[in-house]
Amino acid sequence: MHIASVGISKLCFCLSLALSGLLLLLLPCLRTPARPLVLPQPKAQFRSASSWTYRTPSQTAAEPPLRRKDSGASSTAHHRHEPLEMEDVFIAVKTTRKYHKSRLELLIQTWVSQAKRQTYIFTDGEDRDLQLKTGINLINTNCSAAHTRQALCCKMSVEYDKFIESQKKWFCHVDDDNYLLLPSLLLLLSSYHHSQDVYLGRPSLDHPIEASERVKSNGLTSVQFWFATGGAGFCISRGLALKMSPWASLGNFISTAEKIRLPDDCTIGYIIEALLEVKLSHTPLFHSHLENLRKLLPETVLDQVTLSYGGFENRRNVVSVAGRFSLIEDPTRFKTVHCLLYPDTDCVQNPDWCPKP
Numbered sequence: 366m367h368i369a370s371v372g373i374s375k376l377c378f379c380l381s382l383a384l385s386g387l388l389l390l391l392l393p394c395l396r397t398p399a400r401p402l403v404l405p406q407p408k409a410q411f412r413s414a415s416s417w418t419y420r421t422p423s424q425t426a427a428e429p430p431l432r433r434k435d436s437g438a439s440s441t442a443h444h445r446h447e448p449l450e451m452e453d454v455f456i457a458v459k460t461t462r463k464y465h466k467s468r469l470e471l472l473i474q475t476w477v478s479q480a481k482r483q484t485y486i487f488t489d490g491e492d493r494d495l496q497l498k499t500g501i502n503l504i505n506t507n508c509s510a511a512h513t514r515q516a517l518c519c520k521m522s523v524e525y526d527k528f529i530e531s532q533k534k535w536f537c538h539v540d541d542d543n544y545l546l547l548p549s550l551l552l553l554l555s556s557y558h559h560s561q562d563v564y565l566g567r568p569s570l571d572h573p574i575e576a577s578e579r580v581k582s583n584g585l586t587s588v589q590f591w592f593a594t595g596g597a598g599f600c601i602s603r604g605l606a607l608k609m610s611p612w613a614s615l616g617n618f619i620s621t622a623e624k625i626r627l628p629d630d631c632t633i634g635y636i637i638e639a640l641l642e643v644k645l646s647h648t649p650l651f652h653s654h655l656e657n658l659r660k661l662l663p664e665t666v667l668d669q670v671t672l673s674y675g676g677f678e679n680r681r682n683v684v685s686v687a688g689r690f691s692l693i694e695d696p697t698r699f700k701t702v703h704c705l706l707y708p709d710t711d712c713v714q715n716p717d718w719c720p721k722p
């Protein structure tokens with residue numbers, strides 16, 4: 366009897382031990398699942414922001430930085446992030462004299478107007494009228510206006526030097542057919558630190574490019590590397606840009622590009638991936654006119670970092686956003702995107718074209 370009751374209490378003890386063990390094991394599963402990675406809407410960000418400061422949610426709460434589920438950016442070293450202001454970013458827009466009217470003016474009316482001091486237009490001819498009328502930073506690179514590898518590399522070389530001179534934390538390059546969504550750009554960059562080695566962009570190919578190595582080994586070996594397509598825009602941290610200096614500064618960029626005989630954006634990828642062995646962080650948030658832009662889901666358009674539009678031969682290749690502008694009034698959809706991002710400010714700045722709600 367006595368022995369049996371001891372047996373039973375032992376059994377109970379063991380059972381309760383096993384049960385609590387099981388409970389402990391189950392605890393992580395029973396906890397509510399981690400919050401889905403949903404980003405605050407950039408437009409809401411902007412509407413409520415009185416200045417251009419953006420702080421990642423992780424800087425106010427002790428949580429890992431929130432990342433877009435689909436950002437695709439490599440997850441390495443996201444632990445260092447910093448509050449970032451528009452002032453910290455050097456934005457280079459590459460254009461050519463003949464597109465000042467047809468392409469550049471649209472950018473100046475839209476996103477450039479929100480970052481005028483940080484944006485530098487790199488072109489190949491003077492345009493004092495435009496400069497006086499709009500107050501933009503227009504830099505005549507004195508490079509050839511031809512759309513050749515040499516001329517494009519010449520402009521990139523000047524962009525690089527001006528960025529280094531600027532002391533800003535981030536270098537971002539876009540083309541004159543890109544809409545740059547500034548709130549999304551700040552959100553993306555603020556999840557990194559400018560002293561890290563960061564190269565952000567979208568490859569135009571689904572495989573790395575192969576080139577014969579002529580800088581280190583006289584073309585005897587070949588190298589494989591990814592590069593961010595210039596037509597979708599890309600960003601480089603100051604830390605990394607400084608390391609590129611031996612191959613990129615003061616005309617060295619042109620001789621590096623000549624050695625490997627590749628265009629400007631490939632040369633950037635070559636210097637970063639092949640020579641410095643830093644990986645491109647692939648992100649699908651950048652878009653060039655080479656993609657099918659209609660495939661972007663309308664509800665995600667304002668979360669992207671850059672947009673573009675198809676050229677004359679492909680004029681219907683534009684993002685699908687509905688707004689108060691028809692396709693005829695706004696064939697590129699840039700005005701529509703701009704009015705959605707900045708519903709208040711721009712009717713004052715651009716009364717000619719921003720329709721009243």
Ligand SMILES: *[C@@H]1O[C@H](CO)[C@@H](O)[C@H](O)[C@H]1NC(C)=O
Pocket residue numbers: 504505506507523
């Ligand atoms: C282009 O040439 C002009 C006139 O010689 C000069 O003032 C300017 O600094 C040059 N631009 C660059 C980026 O070197």
